[in-house]
Amino acid sequence: MTVEKPPQNAALGPPDTPRRVDIKREIRRIGRRQLLRDSLLILPLLVFLVAVFAGPICLFMLRAVENSAVPESLPRTVAVLSDWQPTGILPPEAAFAAMADDLRNFPSERNLAVLARQLNATREGFRSLMLKTANKLPDAPQGSWQETLVGIDKKWGDAGYWATLRNESGRLTPSYLLAALDLRLDDRGDIAKVAPERALYLSLLWRTFEISLEVALLCALFGFPAAFVLSMLPQRQANLLMICVMLPFWTSLLVRTTAWIILLQGNGPVNSTLQWLQLIDATMQLIFNRFGVLVAMVHVLLPYMILPLYAVMKGIPATHFRAAQSLGATNRFAFLKVYLPQTMPGIAAGALLVFIMALGYYITPALVGGPADQMLSSMLVYHMNESVNWGMASALGVLLLTATIILFVIFGRLVAARQLLRGH
Amino acid sequence: MALPPHASIEDRIWHYGARALCYGVLLFLILPILVLIPISFSSGNMLAFPWRIPRSSIRRRHR
Numbered sequence: 303m304t305v306e307k308p309p310q311n312a313a314l315g316p317p318d319t320p321r322r323v324d325i326k327r328e329i330r331r332i333g334r335r336q337l338l339r340d341s342l343l344i345l346p347l348l349v350f351l352v353a354v355f356a357g358p359i360c361l362f363m364l365r366a367v368e369n370s371a372v373p374e375s376l377p378r379t380v381a382v383l384s385d386w387q388p389t390g391i392l393p394p395e396a397a398f399a400a401m402a403d404d405l406r407n408f409p410s411e412r413n414l415a416v417l418a419r420q421l422n423a424t425r426e427g428f429r430s431l432m433l434k435t436a437n438k439l440p441d442a443p444q445g446s447w448q449e450t451l452v453g454i455d456k457k458w459g460d461a462g463y464w465a466t467l468r469n470e471s472g473r474l475t476p477s478y479l480l481a482a483l484d485l486r487l488d489d490r491g492d493i494a495k496v497a498p499e500r501a502l503y504l505s506l507l508w509r510t511f512e513i514s515l516e517v518a519l520l521c522a523l524f525g526f527p528a529a530f531v532l533s534m535l536p537q538r539q540a541n542l543l544m545i546c547v548m549l550p551f552w553t554s555l556l557v558r559t560t561a562w563i564i565l566l567q568g569n570g571p572v573n574s575t576l577q578w579l580q581l582i583d584a585t586m587q588l589i590f591n592r593f594g595v596l597v598a599m600v601h602v603l604l605p606y607m608i609l610p611l612y613a614v615m616k617g618i619p620a621t622h623f624r625a626a627q628s629l630g631a632t633n634r635f636a637f638l639k640v641y642l643p644q645t646m647p648g649i650a651a652g653a654l655l656v657f658i659m660a661l662g663y664y665i666t667p668a669l670v671g672g673p674a675d676q677m678l679s680s681m682l683v684y685h686m687n688e689s690v691n692w693g694m695a696s697a698l699g700v701l702l703l704t705a706t707i708i709l710f711v712i713f714g715r716l717v718a719a720r721q722l723l724r725g726h
Numbered sequence: 727m728a729l730p731p732h733a734s735i736e737d738r739i740w741h742y743g744a745r746a747l748c749y750g751v752l753l754f755l756i757l758p759i760l761v762l763i764p765i766s767f768s769s770g771n772m773l774a775f776p777w778r779i780p781r782s783s784i785r786r787r788h789r
Contacts, residue, residue, distance in 0.1 A: 366782045526746070526753075527744045527748050528748045528751040528752060530744060530748070531744050531745055531747075531748035534747065543752060546753075546755050546756040547752070547755060549756060550756065550758075550759055551758055557759075558758060558759070560762075561759065561762050562758060564761065564762075564765060565758060565761060601758065604751070604755060631736055634737075635753070636748040696730075
């Protein structure tokens with residue numbers, strides 16, 4: 303109680319009181335020092351994570367909205383267009399003059415190609431328009447600049463191209479993120495749906511989630527009995543059988559996927575065996591379709607399900623089951639009401655791990671899947687490597703990351719809610 | 727996890743069913759890895775399963 307006394311009392315109190323206050327202060331000081339030492343210990347990890355993980359991800363995500371090419375390469379045009387309202391009529395002559403001026407003072411051929419490609423990604427036809435105009439641009443206008451530019455390419459007489467330029471004139475652009483959601487900015491600058499035949503990404507996102515969910519469910523379905531039997535076996539036998547789980551786990555993803563290509567191909571062992579057993583007459587298509595993708599992905603991800611489940615099952619005392627039996631429960635009842643609920647953390651952890659890992663899969667669907675089994679990552683790689691549209695690639699990354707985080711939060715809420723309900 | 731002598735038929739089905747499924751899953755996991763070993767002996771340039779082991783099958787190993 304003396305420790306709780308305020309300082310002014312301590313000064314007036316008996317001679318031993320200040321020392322007690324000192325002890326309290328000392329304890330707090332030691333606690334603070336310990337906290338500081340602990341934070342120093344995790345500081346290297348924190349710095350490392352920020353520098354090589356969080357930082358690059360944030361920087362790359364910024365690319366999804368960054369747009370420096372248009373305002374930097376066409377500064378005069380952007381300045382003129384900022385006063386123009388895109389309502390279907392062409393911009394004033396000043397805009398045409400500014401465009402001609404910008405194109406004549408272009409820093410380099412390469413910059414022009416980059417700009418043309420970026421604009422072409424938003425509106426088709428822009429690449430040829432920019433390159434052609436820059437090529438044929440005269441030093442002086444023939445008549446007005448508007449007549450000159452329209453003379454070079456009729457597209458300059460289309461207000462839609464100017465509207466696109468205006469939409470893209472900011473330092474930040476929403477176009478990539480909108481495109482990742484199958485939306486676009488129309489000529490008036492409003493958000494609109496893209497034409498149905500060009501809508502692509504939402505169906506890909508949906509398919510990605512569908513495949514991941516199927517893989518996670520299959521892994522839970524097959525991983526549970528495997529982990530269950532392994533956890534019940536004598537330790538020596540279980541360790542021996544665990545090699546069957548660990549060996550694939552340590553083998554490269556590419557090797558395992560290739561193994562499935564060989565096994566499942568038209569004249570591969572699986573088909574030959576089935577034909578030898580006379581279960582099928584003709585060769586069955588087992589690969590380059592959804593079946594092949596599911597088999598290969600379940601094979602790759604199953605250890606991630608079995609290992610956490612095995613650890614959880616090992617921690618469940620066998621006495622619980624026996625206690626339930628001795629209290630009169632049938633085997634099935636004891637399993638469903640006593641054993642199964644205790645394995646739930648393992649099932650949840652494993653399924654979530656498998657699901658989230660499956661979301662980002664690229665190599666396996668690319669190698670053993672058909673065109674209808676490609677996941678969102680394949681489009682991301684296409685934009686990174688082939689169309690060199692990094693803005694679009696990072697927008698797809700943002701889409702996948704956001705969708706995953708939302709699902710993760712929902713999942714966390716569900717699990718927490720269930721635990722709350724069980725507590726009552 | 728031995729079955730007690732008084733185990734019912736249902737218990738037996740579940741017991742052996744779980745075992746069979748477990749061994750099936752373990753085979754599913756390990757077989758593709760083991761299958762890669764004979765393939766490294768196949769002589770062709772295509773990835774194929776060597777049903778008949780040809781004479782020059784050791785070639786790939788020596789490379």
